[in-house]
Each structure stands twice: as structure tokens, then as C-alpha cells.
């Protein structure tokens with residue numbers, strides 16, 4: 261849809277030599293990666309939205325809020341909390357969502373434009389454009405660009421694979437055949453190959469789920485010798501948090517078609533192009549290639565462990581206000597230690613630490629992805645200014661707390677058994693309860709509306725947007741054969 265921007269055209273129809281591209285763009289990438297976003301302008305909002313909420317940029321320098329967004333909603337990574345703010349923003353501003361017929365775009369198959377409700381490529385440019393594409397998919401750039409303009413803001417979120425594995429195990433226990441067969445996550449990670457069969461039903465949930473969701477190809481499985489899985493060494497938490505600006509290269513000229521269809525689509529150029537098929541797919545050059553490609557496509561990758569820092573950077577990059585990104589946590593499973601930091605290892609028992617190391621080793625591609633985007637995030641934070649970020653994060657948290665006190669019964673999330681209003685009861689799945697919200701009574705009509713938006717779970721919100729975008733057609737009464745009376 262629409263002409264491709266030069267940058268993303270390059271990304272699609274890239275250079276002849278992948279090796280040269282990697283070298284060149286690892287250098288150029290630093291500069292591009294570190295360029296700041298546009299300037300901030302506050303938007304007017306309803307009463308609950310603080311008129312005095314701080315602008316992230318000096319007031320004199322304004323910018324136009326970005327409203328063409330592609331959010332890759334990765335699994336078990338805090339993505340529903342991001343979805344909630346996108347739903348609210350789009351709803352408030354009357355933006356058009358590219359929606360799936362149900363709740364996902366044919367997942368786990370690669371995204372296809374034809375899965376978007378109301379997508380009609382034959383209408384010769386007369387179709388109203390979409391603003392936001394944000395529901396679960398396995399990313400497929402070529403098809404995404406059929407639906408969304410190439411200069412949309414592309415972003416996503418990653419989470420430490422150890423935390424993600426804990427979350428995925430309890431959520432997909434009955435969906436993944438590998439998880440179903442194993443009595444516990446510890447037992448699974450002690451000997452994953454005893455349970456895991458690549459390609460078996462739902463087993464993409466059991467290994468390198470982020471890599472899978474980003475639509476990247478997988479190395480062919482080599483039979484590993486027993487005991488050959490080496491856990492990565494625990495990272496130095498300081499290194500993980502604030503690495504110098506070794507941020508990812510923007511490999512703008514890589515060819516994602518080659519990535520997605522490694523063999524068939526590069527066949528014509530094989531003599532000139534180093535395709536992923538020519539790598540040892542398990543090698544670090546293959547991983548670097550995948551990461552460089554992601555850098556060339558995604559404008560921002562948030563990190564769940566630094567969710568609020570990521571939100572501030574998101575607001576800055578989109579030229580949105582802090583109020584636009586403040587919201588409640590969605591899809592949290594009850595009884596999980598939310599404060600437990602797998603990144604810093606603080607508060608972890610020896611058993612927890614072993615499980616963390618094993619989970620990262622088993623999910624080696626996700627771990628590489630996570631470390632890479634963690635570095636990019638902190639490079640970006642350096643650029644933004646640590647002090648400035650801390651101030652904005654503190655403000656964001658204060659706003660969230662105030663909203664929770666104002667909107668929610670008890671001021672916090674509730675066990676779903678107490679949520680009797682179906683509009684607010686989150687979809688229950690997996691072996692743990694998924695928490696939700698109960699609204700305080702006695703809210704003013706305006707506050708009620710805003711609090712409802714904040715508390716509405718993703719499925720109900722998607723249905724609401726769907727109904728708004730595709731209002732039921734009013735069927736006119738059929739003509740009767742009875743002659744009209746004079």
C-alpha cells in the first residue's frame with residue numbers, strides 16, 4: 261500500500277553482498293541508531309488525563325505525533341500492556357486498526373495481509389488507510405508492507421528469556437507438547453531434548469519464542485550430545501544495564517525475503533549474495549545477521565525489565581505525551597514474583613539461578629536477541645540523558661499510582677474470581693490465574709470512561725474497536741408484496 265520509503269525499499273531489495281553490508285552498516289548503524297526522535301507536543305485530553313503532565317521535550321520545540329504504527333506483539337513479554345496503550349490511543353484519536361478476524365493473524369503461520377479484516381488490495385488506492393497494526397503475528401515484513409506504509413514506526417518488546425520461559429511454561433503448559441510432557445519447568449530445562457521435538461504441536465512456545473515471533477528462520481537442528489548445552493555465564497548486571505553505545509547496526513540493505521525464504525528467493529542472485537542459507541545457521545554470524553536485519557526494520561525495541569524506561573523512550577520517539585503511555589499492567593499471572601529480577605540475579609535462590617542460566621542457554625537465540633536490544637535500549641537512554649529519563653520515569657510512575665488509586669477498587673489488580681463484570685474479566689488460560697481490574701464505584705461519567713479504557717483487557721478492547729470500525733449494518737425491512745396504501 262503506497263510507495264515504499266527509500267530506507268525500507270533498501271531493506272527489502274538490499275545490497276549484493278551481505279558481508280559488505282554487515283561491515284558497512286555496523287558502522288553507519290551506530291550513528292542512525294543514536295539519532296533522537298522528534299520533539300514532544302502535548303495533546304489535550306479528558307479530565308483524568310493530567311493537563312499539567314510534563315512534556316518530554318522543551319515546550320517551544322514541537323513535533324507532530326506519529327500515528328502510523330506497527331507493533332510486533334511478541335508473546336509473554338509484557339506486550340498486552342503495550343497493546344492496551346495502543347488500543348486507548350487509537351480509540352481516543354479515532355485511528356483505524358488493522359485487525360485480525362479473531363484475535364491473532366493466523367499465528368503461528370507467518371503474517372499474511374489477507375488476514376487483515378477489511379483489507380482490499382483491489383480497490384486501487386481508494387481504501388481508507390490503516391494507522392495501527394498491533395495484534396499477535398509471526399512477523400513477515402513483506403506482507404506487513406502490503407497493509408502499512410513503509411514509513412510507519414515499527415516497534416516491539418523483548419523480555420529476558422528466563423522470565424519469559426517461566427511465564428510461557430505456566431501459560432502454555434497444555435498447548436505445547438514439550439511442556440505438557442514435562443512435570444515442571446526445572447525438569448524440562450534439566451533435559452529439554454527429552455521433551456522437545458522441533459515442529460511438534462505448539463513447541464515454538466518452548467524454545468526461542470521471541471526469535472520465532474520476529475519471523476526469523478531457525479538453524480537446522482543438530483543432534484546435540486548429552487551435556488553439550490553450555491549455559492551462558494551470568495552477565496554482569498551493570499554490563500547488561502548500561503553498556504556503551506555498542507547499539508545495533510542498522511543494516512538497511514539486507515534482504516528480508518532472503519531471510520524469510522532463504523533458499524527460493526535468493527536463488528537468482530546466489531552467485532552474488534551471501535544469503536543466510538550460505539551461513540552456518542547456528543553460527544554467531546548468522547545470529548548477527550538476524551539482529552542486523554531487525555535493527556534495519558525496527559525503530560525501537562522495548563525491554564520488559566525496563567518497561568517504564570522503554571515507555572518514556574517510546575513517548576519521545578512518537579512525540580506523544582506521558583499520559584499517552586501511562587497504563588496498568590495487563591496479563592499478569594497470579595502468584596508470580598513480579599519483582600524478581602532475573603537480570604540482576606538479586607533475590608534469586610541457587611535453584612532460581614540455575615534455572616535462569618539453563619533457560620537462557622536453551623533459548624540461545626532469544627538470549628542473543630535480548631542482550632542486543634538491551635544494549636540498544638541503554639545506548640538510547642544514554643543519548644536521551646539518564647537524569648532526564650529518571651525524572652520522566654518517576655513522573656510516569658506517580659501518574660500510574662494516582663490513576664490506580666482513582667480508578668481501581670483497592671487501588672490494584674484483582675483475582676479474576678472477584679471480577680464479575682465480563683467487560684473487565686481477562687481471558688483465563690494456562691495453569692495460573694490471569695489478574696484483572698475492578699473499577700471503583702462513584703466515578704464521574706468522564707472518569708468512568710477513561711478508567712474503563714485503562715482496565716479493559718485486550719480481547720474485549722479488540723472487540724470494542726472491531727465493533728466501532730465495522731458497525732453492524734442495519735438491515736432495512738424487506739419490501740412486502742402488499743401494495744402501498746394511498
Ligand SMILES: Nc1ncnc2c1ncn2[C@@H]1O[C@H](COP(=O)(O)OS(=O)(=O)O)[C@@H](OP(=O)(O)O)[C@H]1O
Nearest residue numbers: 335336337338339340341427567589591592593596
Ligand atoms: N509492565 C510490565 N512490565 C513487566 N512485565 C509485564 C508488564 N506487563 C505485563 N508483564 C508481564 O508480561 C507477561 C504477559 O505478557 P504478554 O502480555 O506479552 O502475554 S501474551 O503473549 O499476550 O499472552 C506476564 O508475565 P507473567 O506474569 O510472568 O506470566 C506479565 O506479568
